[in-house]
Amino acid sequence: MWVFTALYTPSSLSTTGVEEFKSLCHLRLVGGRAFNLEKAFNVREGIGREHDTVPERILREPAPRPSAEGQVFELEKLLEEYYRAQAGTRRQGGLLAEN
Secondary structure (H helix, E strand, O other), X not given: OOOOHHHOOHHHHHOOOOHHHHOHHHHHHHHHHHHHHHHHHHXXXXXXXXHOOXXXXXXXXXXXXXXXXXXXXXXXXXXXXXXXXXXXXXHOOOOOOXX
């Protein structure tokens, strides 16, 4: 599971009151479990890759950043990159069911 870890500092993690959450590694583990549980539920309900999407705005409005100016994202490329990133997680003990 990918997490933007720059948002999590030791002080922000300790505010939970849960000793284990002071560790970013543990937070990733817990987040991965939640993600896998949601994914398992979706697989059971027949929800797969064909149902994965992003807001329409992402697909039709050009990116505002100067480094990506004018770039419009393609859904298939986004999904391919996402599933490729998740494959590493699956090999390390995550959800193995294919979508």
